Amino acid sequence: MTATDSYVRVCALGDLVEDTPQRVEVDGVPVSVVRTAGDVFAINDICSHANVSLSEGEVEDCQIECWLHGSSFDLRTGKPSGLPATRPVPVYPVKIVGDDVLVSVTQES
Amino acid sequence: MIVGAGMAGVQTAMALRELGWREDITLLGDEPHPPYDRPPLSKAVLLDAAAPAGAGGAGVDVRFDVDFDALGVDLRLGLRAQALHAADRIVVTEAGPLPYDHLVLATGAYPVALPGTAGLPGVHLLRTLDDAAALRPVLDSRQQVVVVGAGWIGAEFATAARQAGCEVTVVEAADRPLSGVLPEVVTTPMRGWYAEAGVDLRTGTPVSAVEPGAVVLADGSRLAAGAVVVGVGARPATGWLAGSGVELGEDGAVVADDRLRTTAPGVFAVGDCASFPSARYGERMLIHHWDNALQGPRTAAANLLGGDERYDPVPYFWSEQFGRFVQYAGHHTDADTLVLRGDPDSAAWSVCWLRADGVLAAVLVVDRPRDLAQARKLIARSAAVDPALAADPTVPLAAAAARA
Numbered sequence: 136m137t138a139t140d141s142y143v144r145v146c147a148l149g150d151l152v153e154d155t156p157q158r159v160e161v162d163g164v165p166v167s168v169v170r171t172a173g174d175v176f177a178i179n180d181i182c183s184h185a186n187v188s189l190s191e192g193e194v195e196d197c198q199i200e201c202w203l204h205g206s207s208f209d210l211r212t213g214k215p216s217g218l219p220a221t222r223p224v225p226v227y228p229v230k231i232v233g234d235d236v237l238v239s240v241t242q243e244s
Numbered sequence: 245m246i247v248g249a250g251m252a253g254v255q256t257a258m259a260l261r262e263l264g265w266r267e268d269i270t271l272l273g274d275e276p277h278p279p280y281d282r283p284p285l286s287k288a289v290l291l292d293a294a295a296p297a298g299a300g301g302a303g304v305d306v307r308f309d310v311d312f313d314a315l316g317v318d319l320r321l322g323l324r325a326q327a328l329h330a331a332d333r334i335v336v337t338e339a340g341p342l343p344y345d346h347l348v349l350a351t352g353a354y355p356v357a358l359p360g361t362a363g364l365p366g367v368h369l370l371r372t373l374d375d376a377a378a379l380r381p382v383l384d385s386r387q388q389v390v391v392v393g394a395g396w397i398g399a400e401f402a403t404a405a406r407q408a409g410c411e412v413t414v415v416e417a418a419d420r421p422l423s424g425v426l427p428e429v430v431t432t433p434m435r436g437w438y439a440e441a442g443v444d445l446r447t448g449t450p451v452s453a454v455e456p457g458a459v460v461l462a463d464g465s466r467l468a469a470g471a472v473v474v475g476v477g478a479r480p481a482t483g484w485l486a487g488s489g490v491e492l493g494e495d496g497a498v499v500a501d502d503r504l505r506t507t508a509p510g511v512f513a514v515g516d517c518a519s520f521p522s523a524r525y526g527e528r529m530l531i532h533h534w535d536n537a538l539q540g541p542r543t544a545a546a547n548l549l550g551g552d553e554r555y556d557p558v559p560y561f562w563s564e565q566f567g568r569f570v571q572y573a574g575h576h577t578d579a580d581t582l583v584l585r586g587d588p589d590s591a592a593w594s595v596c597w598l599r600a601d602g603v604l605a606a607v608l609v610v611d612r613p614r615d616l617a618q619a620r621k622l623i624a625r626s627a628a629v630d631p632a633l634a635a636d637p638t639v640p641l642a643a644a645a646a647r648a
């Protein structure tokens with residue numbers, strides 16, 4: 136990794152179970168990494184409605200759902216798609232290099 | 245006009261705006277505080293080092309993240325609705341009569357007091373921000389606490405009080421916690437939770453009197469109490485609607501139909517104050533939970549604006565107690581078959597209730613949030629589940645369902 140490359144390896148692609156989010160920390164930021172529908176997404180792990188970890192939630196149709204209050208967010212955009220959340224959650228760019236999953240939290244995608 | 249500025253009232257205002265309502269919205273609240281979220285009152289608010297932000301302190305901010313000015317909502321706080329004249333479309337308040345075109349009742353519920361304890365110093369209820377603020381000194385000074393009622397609120401308050409270092413006794417008139425809502429197979433392990441937290445749980449012991457500094461039980465025993473916290477249920481806050489033209493049920497709830505319309509023209513009702521007929525469960529339901537105050541307003545607002553949506557939710561609530569997350573979705577009766585999913589003496593387990601036709605009616609989970617999330621969807625589509633697969637905690641609940 137060079138100084139201009141802010142991507143950080145978070146896990147191996149093979150470690151990710153389809154539709155089962157994995158919580159990682161990238162530069163101190165809690166991130167939920169999700170493999171679903173043939174793609175890998177990275178979304179901030181904390182729900183925008185309350186301090187709840189999204190990685191404990193279910194994934195369906197590219198949405199991740201807060202397990203406590205039921206808010207859901209689009210993994211591609213971070214936009215809320217279900218109540219009670221009304222604000223988006225940051226999403227981050229993901230790069231797959233070989234079997235490595237890389238995430239950058241210095242830029243929101 | 246919306247009467248009641250709790251979760252249901254605020255969500256109604258938000259839903260009306262989202263659905264395109266451009267006219268005035270007046271939101272009446274009887275408490276002086278800006279609208280706030282109640283679940284943290286029995287948890288984080290009690291334990292935060294500083295005073296709650298909603299009460300003017302710097303601590304846990306329970307206020308709703310809503311800009312009422314930007315929403316164009318005329319928020320009238322500290323103003324109590326005293327009467328409704330539905331025939332004239334007028335709400336009578338302390339500040340005089342207020343006319344309306346459409347009305348949404350969202351006055352919530354009030355906690356039931358112990359008879360004979362009204363105004364007694366040291367006796368607390370826990371429903372409002374002011375109630376929580378009044379309990380903070382009790383926890384801060386680690387007073388000896390007696391909690392009356394081993395229900396959801398009793399367990400949550402006991403959890404916080406123990407965390408603060410209080411000596412806590414919970415007294416329950418019935419022979420076990422939550423006897424009215426859950427079967428013994430579920431409540432038996434809960435006894436262990438109280439014990440493990442160092443709470444003295446006494447069941448089958450009704451309170452016969454509360455005296456200054458003590459609670460006297462029916463068996464004659466006397467418990468010293470620096471504070472008494474009463475959590476013995478809540479009733480719809482509908483007294484002000486007597487004679488209004490809006491029908492009330494025997495339980496005190498506003499009788500709404502499945503569109504959340506009341507018996508008075510132009511008047512809807514949402515949240516804790518209203519019951520509605522559920523086709524899903526074949527009975528009239530009165531739900532005193534946060535999620536109902538979130539979902540109902542969507543339907544009421546849509547119908548107020550001319551829609552025709554039926555309200556038939558899968559009820560859902562959670563409780564954070566003794567270091568565990570307990571979640572419940574659906575609605576079960578004694579006629580349903582209970583399926584254990586994991587060992588109730590272990591850290592994480594669930595139970596499912598199946599109807600005679602195999603359809604999943606309800607689920608209770610302890611620290612198994614994925615079971616809850618999957619069950620909510622299965623219940624919503626009336627999915628049948630295989631009892632043997634449902635009993636296996638290593639099989640995802642969704643996989644125990646018959647393929648639609």
